[in-house]
Amino acid sequence: MTALAIRNLSHGFGARRALTDVNLSVQPGSFAVLLGPNGAGKTTLISLATGLYSAQQGDIHIFGHSIRRNPLPALASLGVVFQMPTLDLDLTVDQNMTYHGALHGLSRREARERAFEELERFGVNDRQDDKVRSLSGGLRRRVEIARALLRRPKLLIVDEATAGLDVAGRQLLLTHVRSLCRRGLSVLWATHMLGEVEPSDQLIILHQGNVRWEGEACDFAPDGALEAAFLKITGRSA
Numbered sequence: 294m295t296a297l298a299i300r301n302l303s304h305g306f307g308a309r310r311a312l313t314d315v316n317l318s319v320q321p322g323s324f325a326v327l328l329g330p331n332g333a334g335k336t337t338l339i340s341l342a343t344g345l346y347s348a349q350q351g352d353i354h355i356f357g358h359s360i361r362r363n364p365l366p367a368l369a370s371l372g373v374v375f376q377m378p379t380l381d382l383d384l385t386v387d388q389n390m391t392y393h394g395a396l397h398g399l400s401r402r403e404a405r406e407r408a409f410e411e412l413e414r415f416g417v418n419d420r421q422d423d424k425v426r427s428l429s430g431g432l433r434r435r436v437e438i439a440r441a442l443l444r445r446p447k448l449l450i451v452d453e454a455t456a457g458l459d460v461a462g463r464q465l466l467l468t469h470v471r472s473l474c475r476r477g478l479s480v481l482w483a484t485h486m487l488g489e490v491e492p493s494d495q496l497i498i499l500h501q502g503n504v505r506w507e508g509e510a511c512d513f514a515p516d517g518a519l520e521a522a523f524l525k526i527t528g529r530s531a
């Protein structure tokens with residue numbers, strides 16, 4: 294079953310069209326990059342897919358459940374990391390994790406066990422008792438993704454999680470999340486950074502609220518010249 298299916302999605306803010314007749318799919322276990330320049334509509338699409346807004350037209354299905362008609366089972370399969378960091382800087386990593394777990398109905402013990410497991414996977418379990426404020430930007434983002442995985446989602450949506458990170462921090466985060474796909478997680482990774490795309494990724498190019506291209510990244514730029522191919526489609530650099 295398709296992890297994320299978006300059909301005929303349109304949305305605007307007043308007279309401004311943010312998305313027009315968008316169709317796309319994310320297959321189970323795939324790492325899908327939603328690539329688009331600033332203002333392409335990535336955050337609007339993610340806001341609709343996570344139920345923050347209701348789409349003016351079209352529908353979104355997560356593992357077969359419509360966000361519009363069946364929001365609870367649809368959202369139960371979903372983990373999300375928003376563009377703006379949402380960790381509480383004055384709480385420790387552990388407190389952030391267990392608080393989030395409690396919000397999602399996990400017992401304290403269950404939340405702590407899962408938190409340890411996820412933080413270990415992301416190489417930050419030695420910082421569990423530190424306040425988030427003392428962590429680097431890269432570590433905070435890893436904690437945020439680990440927190441989104443606490444409720445064991447089947448689909449993870451990440452909106453520009455690497456903003457502000459250096460090259461090494463970006464690569465580390467991407468490597469971690471790609472390794473989760475190999476364990477079966479489906480990921481929609483929104484970015485405007487061409488350097489985050491790998492040839493085996495599923496690539497969705499969004500520009501001015503339209504999907505301009507969807508397929509395997511290696512087919513988009515068979516000669517490896519991703520930037521030139523992207524410029525041709527969008528008329529601007531990402």
Ligand SMILES: Nc1ncnc2c1ncn2[C@@H]1O[C@H](COP(=O)(O)OP(=O)(O)OP(=O)(O)O)[C@@H](O)[C@H]1O
Nearest residue numbers: 306309311329330331332333334335336337338485
């Ligand atoms: N709350 C809002 N009110 C009015 N216009 C909005 C609102 N949110 C987004 N827009 C407009 O919708 C369009 C798409 O914006 P969106 O934030 O979804 O793009 P984006 O691809 O996420 O951009 P970025 O990479 O800069 O985050 C833009 O023209 C933006 O100005």
